[in-house]
Amino acid sequence: AKAPLASKRIHNIVEYATFHVTCYMQRGLFERHKQIWSLMLTTKIQLVLGELSPAAMQALLTAGGALDIKSVDPKPAEWIPDAVWLNCIALSTAIPSVFQLLPESVRMRIVDWRAWYDDDAPEQTGSPLVAMPEVP
Structure with missing residues (x-):
């Protein structure tokens, strides 16, 4: 007691x-x-x-900075900066419970992601990733 x-x-x-x-x-x-x-x-x-998780903390600190653009899947569009694509890849591997489908989502919904990327206030709208099916 x-x-x-x-x-x-x-x-x-x-x-x-x-x-x-x-x-x-x-x-x-x-x-x-x-x-x-x-x-x-x-x-x-x-x-x-x-x-x-330590993996999430590591992703927060380094993100795609530890990756080489030549060693990952090619980015689906030229308008995506290399650093942004490397961050997408790093997040998908470091925190798969949330971001596993991020690179696939960018590839499949490139027009939606471009609109979100170019938006003046993307933080005030839902990202195109929200519309992707959840990972089991």
């Missing part, structure tokens, strides 16, 4: 400490450093909790 109470106390202490350390850190940082520090803290917490 004491274990759940102790584990709850530990959880509360960790939450309290995380919040207050974050507040103190934010006060001491220059404005331009606050967002990157928050991102670093958040990703570290998610890694420790198992909510973010």
Whole structure:
């Protein structure tokens, strides 16, 4: 009966400490450093909790930077920058549960992806990937 109470106390202490350390850190940082520090803290917490996989973290940090354009499937259209295509390939292998069909989607729906890529605010619209069937 004491274990759940102790584990709850530990959880509360960790939450309290995380919040207050974050507040103190934010006060001491220059404005331009606050967002990157928050991102670093958040990703570290998610890694420790198992909510973010090491592969996903690696994809976030390097994406397609570790790949060579000559060693991957050719990009389906010339308007796609090499770095963007390499990022698509890297995401599809690093986080297959979400992005496995990304390169295939770009190939099959090239017109939709071009419209989305050229949109002034693509983050405010759904990506063409959403319309692809889910991976089992």
